[in-house]
Amino acid sequence: MSAVLDDLHAALGADCVRAGADIPARAHADASGVAPTRPLALVLPRDVEGVSRALAICHAHGQPIVTQGGMTGLAGGAHPYETDVALSLERLTGIEEIDVEAGTLTARAGTPLQVLQEAAEEAGFMLGIDLGARGSCTIGGNVSTNAGGNNVLRYGMTRRNVLGLEAVLADGTVVSSLNKMLKNNSGYDWTQLMIGSEGTLGVVTRVVLALQPRPEGVRTALCAVSDTRAALRLLRVLERRFAGGLLVFEGMWRDFMEAATREVGLAPPFAEPHELLILVEAATGEGEAGTARFEEVLGAVLEDGLVVDAIVAQSESDRARLWAYRESPYEYQPKLPVFVSFDVSFPRGRIGEAVADMQRAARAHWPDALSVVFGHIADSNLHLIVGGPGIDKKAVEERVYGIVASYGGAVSAEHGIGRNKRAYLALSRSEPELALMRTIKRALDPADILNRGRVL
């Protein structure tokens, strides 16, 4: 190990390499709940050349590296093993360019998402990527994990927002495709391999993102429907009627709403509880014409009985009140003594059965636990939280992932596999797929230094 450290020191300078007690606590743990661990060393390059030199050295020594961004990941992808050298991109920050005519933003990978969002807005655009950790997570991490979040229905996962990348390969080679063009079929799009591979195939150092026009006249409603089938019919109607304007379609089941009122003290939105509530947002244009358009569409789905009750937000405070239900888990989840939270997806047509299965499992096996289901129905992505005293996390995981597998679902919809879900990956992927992933990994990182022990 000291040979690696010596080489890193010599190549990067003493101020870019930390070891032992000099490694700050923020490098010891991400947000995945794994016990903090001090890595062997922390490398803090100042530029892409520094990243390149660090990787070349680790490659030569067969020294595993874990890349760290905002440390907000929930799957343990950036959480160090004690045998890892941690590579932090915290010094590779800043927006390099906003090209208004191309509609692009170019930034260094360590830049926090929110910084990019604010710069995009200042330039009269918006970013298609948004998630709860916006203040801390970095765009490099978003790209590496193909982050999802709040805007996926309209703007897609992070993948869809990326036009170009610069990345450093395992041996230190810098590959750069800082493409600003929406269409480019000139050779393999290798950037697609980096997106979502959780840092196991390369280290993303620069990102070109497509900017989006800011939607005008965003309106909000809470709709009660009888069941998931009705919710999916409603989704089809709203997608057609609002055309590209439908922005949000978030499902909250009855157990979720009960927890929101019981645990956080929110007033129930309707006089009677409903099986399923849908939080809807759509951009229908400024002014009275936009309001009329939104209300006409909602009026039609109420009239034909597809929606059994609805509240339309008349003000920003109304809107905040409706969103408070959706955000209620952020209030009570951290207070649970033990909890397991899931980020799974199902083919949309099977969501109803899958939710019923999960609710049945919770009642049968964890009758005293809090258990809530909610999520991005339009994106086929559900979240499930099971929490309470004396929960056996592993037993809960095995049961829930078993349900996921039985419906042909995905064990991770948006958070990734990291360290924590490796054992379950084979439930969502066949052996030939896993073999292909290993072939790709071996080709790009033959010494297996990049995020070793993650994903595969």
Place this chain on the structure above:
Amino acid sequence: MSAVLDDLHAALGADCVRAGADIPARAHADASGVAPTRPLALVLPRDVEGVSRALAICHAHGQPIVTQGGMTGLAGGAHPYETDVALSLERLTGIEEIDVEAGTLTARAGTPLQVLQEAAEEAGFMLGIDLGARGSCTIGGNVSTNAGGNNVLRYGMTRRNVLGLEAVLADGTVVSSLNKMLKNNSGYDWTQLMIGSEGTLGVVTRVVLALQPRPEGVRTALCAVSDTRAALRLLRVLERRFAGGLLVFEGMWRDFMEAATREVGLAPPFAEPHELLILVEAATGEGEAGTARFEEVLGAVLEDGLVVDAIVAQSESDRARLWAYRESPYEYQPKLPVFVSFDVSFPRGRIGEAVADMQRAARAHWPDALSVVFGHIADSNLHLIVGGPGIDKKAVEERVYGIVASYGGAVSAEHGIGRNKRAYLALSRSEPELALMRTIKRALDPADILNRGRVL
């Protein structure tokens, strides 16, 4: 060779293997203009198992294979060398499922695009992929080339429309991820590698596509602007005002409009010629409210001078009349004695300079040739046609691709590299990128049997 043929015969049956004069002419040439060539043999598997057996045999013998779909490609990707075994997917046709709730369509790779479009419409949706060759091209070919076309501004390239794939690897391994979920971050998304790699990394056999809601109230206008800069400002305004409703934004420069009137006899749309015309379509909703919304937005850009003149289509025949300009090259291009057509992209902000450069080059070097520029401005993708007697195709290509390189553009925006643009790929890609592509190719196809001599 006869050993390969014997093995193919034995494994697939005599009716699935043709040789010599039994190979029909359609397997001799794609639409790229390369002289027809009879391949060594033609294999016509009936199912994915047949594809798998054929590839395993060719892999064992080191026998190159060229995969053929609708033979509409313009880059020579499916055009056979005489040393190739051609693998046609023409028997792998048919839609296997439309899942209305998941919003997905699953089809075998040899199914023509138009069959999928019609099935999607019958189910109350639309497909996000459309291109001129829709009647002949196959969805497998669309995926392999990441086809662009008419809908990219709103629905993206083919890549964005693909949720799942089944593919056969070079050694015959079948990998299947017939994913219907919009979010799935469970391991590497290997399907991204297949999309756009032009059949060099695997043979796509099944496709799951996302279905789109049909846009309501599509309206059309032809707008005259002073230059490309004004066009890009107009694009930003329309994208914001029409939100997700802007569907078409096609640029036609003055030389293009002159050819449309001179060669095809179309009446000029405006009393005076303009530097640049933009064909605009947007979905603004059914009925009078939709009409009012469209006209209000156009009225505003006319009033502030961004658009200097405009024609709004009042009927389907008006709409057809406006589209006739955009489609005029389909009339005169086939009659040109020699022509070169380009499919290039530039960062949007540089389109104006690049077009001027190309026009200057045409006047200086091919003064007697017909030369027109048009294209998908919003997508950063331009088409250029240079045609006439005595054109030296290679000289034209070298000059135009030189201009593309000087602006950091792409030698292929949507048609791909195939055989015909291999010599120019290095103008758009750096050596480390090309090396990475070769690494990927070697890992997935070590015997280099899949579309050998294409792309790389």
